[in-house]
Amino acid sequence: MASLRSLGVHKPSALSYLVAESILSEDATEQDYTWESYNDDEFEDSGEEEVVTTDYHVVWSRGGVVRKVFNFEMEKEKVIQALLTWFPSDEGTMTASQAQSTGGGGEKDVLRTSLTQGTQPATDPNSYWQYTSRSTAADGPSRALVVFLKSQAHVFFLSGSTHVVNLPFEVERAFPATRGLILQRKIPQSEVIPPTPVLPPAPQNSFLSFSQSFSQPQRRFESSFGSTRQSKSPNPGTENALFLEELIKGSTASTSDCLPRVFSFTDPLSELGLVVHVVSGPDRGSQLSVNGSGHRRLEQIDKAEEVVFVSSWNEIRFDENSDDKPLVLVLTANYQANTFTIWTASYIEPKSISSAARRHTAGPGHKPRRRSSYGPTAPGTGTTTPALRARDSMRESFGGVARGKTVPVSFNATGSQNKGKQSDQTAEDTLASQLDPDYGLPRQPKESRRVSSLLSRAELSTSFDKSAFQDLATHRTSMGASFGGGSRRGQSLGGYNERNSFGGPSQTKHRASTPGSASGISFGGPSIDDTLEDIMDEDSYDTLEDYDELDDLFSGGSYGALFDQDPMNGLRKELVMSKVSEISIDPSVKSNAATRGVSESAKDTLKIFTLRAPCNPSALHERRIFIHIINGAALTHIECELSVTRRRLPASSFISRPHGREDVPKHLLVPVLIQTQRLKTHVDAVKVSDRGVDRILCVAQDESGQPFMTLHAGWGLHLPTKFTLGPLKLFNPYNIASDSPSSRRTAGLKRTLSAPHALQKVLSPGLDGTFDVVDGNWCRHRLQLQLAPRNEFVSKVFEAWLGVLPNHVGNFLLEIWWNVRKYLPKAQSMDFEWTALVITVFTLAVPFVEQNSVRLTQTAKPASKMNKLRQSRSQAKPSTKAYSSSAWDMMWTSEATRPVAKSWEATPWSWAKLSTSPAPLIIPPRSSSETLTYSRPISQELGGKRDFIPFCASLARQFCQSPIGKAANDQWRRLSAAENKDLRWSLLPQILVTLHLLREERKLDILSQDSSSEMGTIAPVLAQVGYWLQWDSWSWKRGGYYDLDSGGVNDWIFEESSVSVDSFSQPWETPPSIFEWLGKAVRLEISASFPTLALLVGKPTSSPHNPEDIEQRFSVLTPRSIALEKYLRNIRSTAKSPAMAVELMAKSGISTRMLETFPEAARAPLREAIVRCQASPPTTWSSSLLKLVQREDLDLRSASTPESVLDAQQRSGGALSGIQSNPQSGTRDIHTICQTAEQPEPLQSAAEVERHLITRLIFSEDRRFVEAYMLLEPSKQAVAECIPDSRSDEAAILDAQKNLMQWVMVRTLSLPAGSAMAKFNSKKPLLTEKYPLYGFTTSCLMKPMGNVVTADRTNYSEEKFAWAFFHAGVSAGLSVSRDAQGIDTSWIMYNKPAELTNKHAGLLLGLGLNGHLKTIAKWLSFKYLTPKHTMTSVGLLLGLSASYLGTMDTLVTRLLSVHVTRMLPPGAAELNLSPYTQTTGLMGIGLLYYNTQHRRMSEIMLSEIEHVDRPDPSEPPDTLRDEGYRLAAGFALGFINLGKGEDLRGLHDMRLVERLLAVAVGPKPVDIVHILDQATAGAVVAIALIFMKTHDQGVARKVDVPDTLPQFDYVRPDIFLLRTLAKHLILWDNIRAEHRWMVKNLPPEYQHDHQMKNIKALRSEQMPFFNIVAGLLWSISFKYAGSGNTQVRDFLIRYLDQFIRINRLPALRYDAKLTRNAVRNCQDLVALAAATVMAGTGDLEVFRRLRLLHGRVGPDMPYGSHLAGHMAFGALFIAGGTHTFSTCNKAIAALICSFYPLFPMDVQDNRAHLQAFRHFWVLAAEPRCVVIRDVDTHRAISTSIVVRTKDGGEKALSAPCLVPELDTIASIRTTQPEYWSATLDFINNPLHLSSFKSNQTMHVRRRSAHDTYGSTFSATLVALNDAQIARSTRIMWDWIFALPALREFDKADVGLIIPLDANSSVHTDMSGTVVDERLILRAQAKSWRRDDLWDLRVLFEWAEGAQTGGGRLRWLGREVIERLKADILERGRKIDEVA
Helix, strand or coil, X not given: CCEEEEEEECXXXXXXXXXXXXXXXXXXXXXXXXXXXXXXXXXCCCCCEEEEECCCEEEEEECCEEEEEEECXXXXXXXXXXXXXXXXXXXXXXXXXXXXXXXXXXXXXXXXCCCCCCCCCCXXXXXXXXXXXCCCCCCEEEEEEEEECCCEEEEEECCCCEEEEECCCCEEEEEECCCCEEEEECCCCCCCCCCCCCCCCCCCCCCCCCCCCCCCCCCCCCCCCCCXXXXXXXXXXXXXXXXXXXXXXXXXXXXXXXXXXXXXXXXCCCCCEEEEEEEEECCCCCCXXXXXXXXXXXXXXXXXXXXXXXXXXXXXCCCCCCCECCCEEEEEEECCCCEEEEEEEEECCECCHHHHHHHCCCCCCCCCCCCCCCCCCCCEECCCEECCCCCCCCCCCCCCCCCCCCCCCCCCCCCHHHHHHHHHHHHHHHHHXXXXXXXXXXXXXXXCHHHHHHHHHCCCCCCCCHHHHHHHHCCCCCHHHHCCCCCCCCCCCCCCCCCCCCCCCCCCCCCCCCCCCXXXXXXXXXXXXXXXXXXXXXXXXXXXCCCCHHHHCCCCCCHHHCCCCHHHCCCEEEEEEEEEEEEECCCCCCCCHHHHHHHHHCHHHEEEEEEECCCCCCCCCXXXXXXXXXXXXXXXXXXXXXXEEEEECCHHHCCCCHHHCCCCCCEEEEEEEEEEEECCCEEEEEEEEECCEEEEEEEEECCCCCEEEEEECCCCCCCCCCECCCCEECCCCCCCCCCCHHHHHHCCCCCEECCCCCEEEEECCCHHHEEEEEECCCCEEEEEEECCCCCHHHHHHHHHHHHHCCCCHHHHHHHHHXXXXXXXXXXXXXXXXXXHHHHHHHHCCHHHECHHHCEECCCCCEHHHHHHHHHHHHHHHHHHHHHCCCHHXXXXXXXXXXXXXXXXXXXXXXXXXXXXXXXXXXXXXXCCCCCEEECCEHHHHCCCCECHHHXXXXXXXXXXXXXXXXXXXXXXXXXXXXXXXXXXXXXXXXXXXXXXXXXXXXXXXXXXXXXXXXXXXXXXXXXXXXXXXXXXXXCCCCCCCCXXXXXXXXCECCEECCECCCCCCCCCCCCCCHHHHHHHHHCCCCCCCCCCHHHHCCCCCCCCCCCCCHHHHHCCCCHHHHHHHHHHHHHXXXXXXXXXXXXXXXXXXXXXXXXXXXXXXXXHHHHHHHHHHHCCCCCCCCHHHHHHCCCHHHCHHHCCCHHHHHHHHHHCCCHHHHHHCCCCCCCCCHHHHHHHHHCCCXXXXXXXXXXXXXXXXXXXXXXXXXXHHHHHCCCCCEEEECCCCCCCCHHHHHHHHHHHHHHHHHHHHCHHHHHHHHCCCCECCCCCCCCCCCCCCCEEEEECCCEEEECCHHHHCCCCCHHHHHHHHHHHHHCECCCCCCCCHHHHHHCCCCCCCHHHHHHHHHHHHCCHHHHCCHHHHHHHHCCCCHHHHHHHHHHXXXXXXCCCCHHHHHHHHCCCHHHCCCCCCCCCCCHHHHHHHHHHHHHHCCCCCCHHHHHHHHHHXXXXXXXXXXXXXXXXXXXXXXXXXXHHHHHHCCCCCCCCHHHHHHCHHHHHHHHHCCCCCHHHHHHHHHHHHHHHHHHHHHCCCCCCHHHHHHHCCCCCHHHHHHCCHHHHHHHHHHHHHHCHHHCCCCHHHHHHHCCHHHHHHCCCCCCCCCCHHHHHHHHHHHHHHHHHHHHCCCCCCHHHHHHHHHHHHHHHXXXXXXXXXXXXXXXXXXXXXXXXXXXXXXXXXXXXCCCHHHHHHHHHHHCCCCCCCCHHHHHHHHHHHHHHCHHHHCEEECCCHHHHHHHHHHCCCCCCCCCCCCCCCCHHHHHHHHHCEXXXXXXXXXXXXXXXXXXXXXXXXXXXXXXXXXXXXXXCCHHHEEEEEECCCCECCCEEECCCCHHHHHHHHHHCEEEECECCHHHHCCCHXXXXXXHHHHHHHCHHHHHHHHHHHHCHHHCCCCHHHHHHHCCCCCCCHHHCCCCCCHHHHHHHHHHHHCCCCHHHHHHHHHHHHHHHHHXXXXXXXXXXXXXXXXXXXXXXXXXXXXXXXXX
């Protein structure tokens, strides 16, 4: 029988902690604490959980370790109950079938506590994690500990979050449920109230009526909300009403009795739900017609029903892929009626809008029906009686109508037409209510859904006015106050309260449709009719198509409808229960009130649990479940048997999938009570589970009163089992933790206690069959009962028998196995479980074997000699001790006595069999008289036959003669179906075939073929059974299947005997061989499928709703054969491309592990297909397919983060050294090396290492980036040239250098703008250190003298040059990477200086442009803005706007609004703010409302552009609305309406275009022309941005430059540039970088000199020409921005050279100087244009010219010119070459704003354009640098790639490099031959595009030389070269390949074993290579095993077929196959010679 062992005295894990903390005393007993354990199967891997509760403390333990302790002494309330449960969660990673399904049959899923907490759960509280068996979605359950006090419930999620819930009542008991908890309210003691008059019911149609419904008959399950007498409520506020209220209060018992008793608690952030049940009756007040089956409604559970049990998980799952609704059982006890009631429970599911709208829309065949319209929503009641429209009741919905409309008489039937209109309106209102949570809801300040309903449900005593209390909870004075209050938008779906309880005015008010919404409404909430369809009895499963929720609203009827039901107005019906059956508690006790006290005393002794019966193969359409009810006080044990069947739900229940769910329940589980059995002899019982085997362990007493234990199960037949307790251990010998160290010192660890004389009870079932027994001294002892086998193969055999053998025969065989295992000889060294299984099988056959015919194959003597054989075996061991003393002899003797397979048969010991014995070996004799001592080879010494079969047959006969065996024979006779045929004999063929198929399955696993395991002994067992069955081809006879398969008479001793019964016919001529079938299948011949276990199961009588897939049930037992058969069947019928073959592998269920452990014959075709597509797998493959072909490098889902890349590099030897030793870096001469040594290039931090590595790879040919980096670094010493005059003295030279130094400082102060671009996105600050903000150097190295000149720092303070330091701060902020973590409020506050500085202001702007200000706190923003520090305000406001680009964030809008005068309300005081701050506010509005076409903001910007205040000579001039301010308004207007010129939508009536054109190009009044000229630039820019790329010819023509030269005199020269740009931005597609296009767009007067080569002098009349040319070139640069087009570059450079030449022309007069300023401005702009085209490329041609511009120092070079040149520098090397500019609308607008052509004249100049806007280029920068990384080392490498564009063109590049714009790319493919090819397919795989946008990284894996080259010569040559390179790392391993076993491998093969790179994944990857395959095949070629030879034969057949038609074997190679064939042929030739 099952083994029972003691595990010591059991104490709580937390007891030692509680004693140590002095919470409990050392002698504390279980009366001092409560101890609950949770031991479901989902916790098996993490240990059992315990919750120990004292008066004020709760301790949670897991796996014997205290995890959390909670102290509630501060609450001053004692702990009532603490328990663990699961709550639904949105973001879990685990399904309930994984976490809670004990109904799955042996699942062992890991408990996960890393679940999101503290957020609003899903709208559907029972999310579909309960229905799915595999986690396919994100949501799942969250584990939580819930502690109940008297007035509070504390919810502690195990992931960390905590919630406190105020309870409106005291909880008597809580039960864990599938979703949260079920709460049972404690009913207070009724107070004695003096009799008072009873208020008579009011007549109908009176003013006291609020609602009216039909009377209801008295029944047992009546509603507790009010009495069944229905009347109407008085109008509150009148004297009569107050009198009647007091009369009602006095005549009613405690009002809390009107509250329901049972509630559902599914979410700590929402209200409690009502638990209701289905009631049917003739009442029409709440009719619910179900196809004529009567009227049904939902009512609360009767308070007399006390919940005693709730299922905490799904009780039944029909199969692994179950799509059933969970079966939840609830048991209630009614001690008044003396009955138990069994219920099924189902949570009400929310419905989607569409499904609900369809439900409430009348169909063509919809029959109109009458509906009651009484209620608060009806303006009339019956006739013309006025009634209040209660504002706090239900809003107008469904039946309700809007106020002011005529309402028909309530009893008139509603026509279908009216109902259709009403349903349409309902659907519209529903949609509005879901889209807008505040739809139609009266907005009350600070109203909480939670407070409202909790207050209304708080303990309402008889002295409270309930309606007043409800008004208090909802902030209303009275119900009358809401009279006349209407909805703002008409009809809507809910009342003001979120949800109303049953019987209240509404049922359509439920949870928010989105998490976090406090007032949103989920349409209709749960559909009650669907729920009733799901859970009602069998006659009520048809669809309730004609049901409307309003029919069920008014089931209350008395005055309680007003007063008693209001407290429940916040609750929804959440759990619906349906009664299954009632059973009597005690038939001898009648139902009367006198027995109540007796029943109450027995409540606490109830123990209830369920037991699921195994599936019966003969009745697959049903399952059985048993409910056990044990009453310890009454000594009663009731067993209720339920039959559960599946019924298909109506299609309407699952066609509309809520929340986008794919897996929704389609079947309903229907339980029906079969029988009830009372087990009277049991004292106590407990459910014991051991790895999927469940039994009831019962405690009973024998005649003498001695306790004993027995096992019980309600299904099938069972053997008698009886356990008596012997001595029990004091300590658990397997426990590593010491619960009480002191007790262990005083008592030995092995001390035992005497057997207990009395057993009080059994309890606390645990994992692996553990449970506790309580002895007479109330001491707990932990015991373990082993029910399930621990041997994996034995367990699988029983699992197969349970699924194949009918009528629970498999369970009966398991019980026989228990008893056989118990009586096995203990002296034998054997695998007891496998031996017991063989004996169990033999017990089925030996009763039919004729005893006299038994002979052994070895001796051919009668079987009477077998006893001597056993005696000789027992004497072998002592005899060997006399002759042997060595360890070898002792080992051999021990193994030789094993009746099962010997250890030396294992593969690891095969080498020993080839050697000779080290010493004389004593062979154990076969009899006591035989002793042979001699020395010979070990293989001969170990070659004796084994007598395992007769040994097991003998024990089987002994068992059959034992008492338990005779009892088993009696049970077999009862199970036998026919008199003439015993069931044992008829089952034997099925058992034989089952074992054979499992053995063939194990042949497909090379890890299970060890002959020392049970795999080595199963063949003779099957041969013996086949012999008994008289199946010749299945027996051990020579030439048979098993004779050739290690089960023949040469190795084993068998029984020769005859049987006394008729034999069966063989199912197949020969046993099916998996290799033989595989040989036919790999040749793709049409052959039958390999048989599976499903063939042994008879055709089930399945329900029509449940088509059972039997094969799916057995796929767990034989996964390999089924997967292989599916693959070969599908590959035969489909195309044979390698990619499709791999896809079929995954579809057939072939996993990576399965592929690695297949035998060679099965693996070769799969590997061949993998190798053929491994080089270039399809780009649309999933992660699993890529893993299958070992191309994880292509899996973008598992791409490494930058942090992991850096960590990997640092682990692999340091990234810094990797950069310095990079072989890709260019060759450097000795001068460069020495110069580098003197001036080492700094690497600021480890986070920049990766960026520098990539930059070095990009610019690996020279040091251009280093040079640019040095030029742009403000802290580096400047270099200038000051050529001294030979006639000047030293003092004059020094003065000249000092004069030059001031102009050098002007250049230095302009460096940060360019440095910000070069350093962009490069750093990740260390959060614990201050972020450094660097300043400027004031020293300069003067050439050629070489002396250093230093400027006076006091002259360059931050106050005098504020904007320069601001730009330095922006540079530091922009260098922070967008991916940097932790840049939040705390980090910003940590770096905030004590006094605000300009550098910190710039830092804020830089962080905002990078998006890091999204997390800044509101209070910190105010702290920055309050001091009114101009630069800080500019940086913060602009940074916030950039971070919230296009979001229209209200908080940021308010911050910006108070900084703009125009946005203040009329009459507001003038802002005391800097004009810079107000200009920033305008631009911030434009960014915040980017691309929104916001009308109000557009009006403001337009008004600021054209604002004109006629100057008053007495007032100072307007310093605010200067040109920079109006330009910012123009940019803002353009950003708001960017590119929307063709679709202005709501802006047409603003006459936007006309007004802008009037300012831009129209004539201006003379008196205000100087004002309007300031707005011209802003208007032109606004037009350009609004009509960008629209090709509006009309606007382009109007905005173009004037047609004639005389008109040029009226236009400012720089406006020509802007108008030219505006025209060509509008006509975007017409832009060409050609001279013809230039000539075409120049005025005719200038066309002759379009190349500017003939300009020899500077004249002012040429200024328009220069600006027009610059505008044309600027527009060209935008068209080709970031393209790296060298033709466009050359075109622009030619013009740049001409501008540089013209700028150097002499300018002596003012006219020439004025012209030169314009030329210089155009020169700087064209330089920027050239850098824009070549952005990020570091182009040398542009670089040379920019260095020339950088060298300009002098009074003629203003600050703005240097600024433009350095910005061009930065653009050329933007982000170290990893970024470039985009050409999208936002990018073009940002570049125009950043490179605006009016550059500042000095550092503080902001008149034309605010300098802060110069950094908007960030909005145009995008990462387009493709980086190739080695997947093993994670290092970036240089490799060649091919970029294919969508137009079909291809471009070869060398990565890392910039690629074209992503919307033009079709694919990117690597082409380096040393690496596996990788492809990013942007067209067919959207994941590739999204992944590339996030990290721009491709991973490649290095090929070995073997894979790279097809010829052996080439592969060997490359391998030799690699070996030479890696000689230092390989030299220590070279000796290995000199061993004989590895000597044959060539150098290319060595590269597979020891790769070139020391960081290669080959060192850590456990997957095999082709070298492993060759070693295995070579060993098989020398083997004599049948399976090995079959494996080779199938391999040869496959190779022959694969090579037909010139095919090539790419996996193994033709040479390997031919060599193997030659070896086999040579062996055959030698055998023939010997023969």
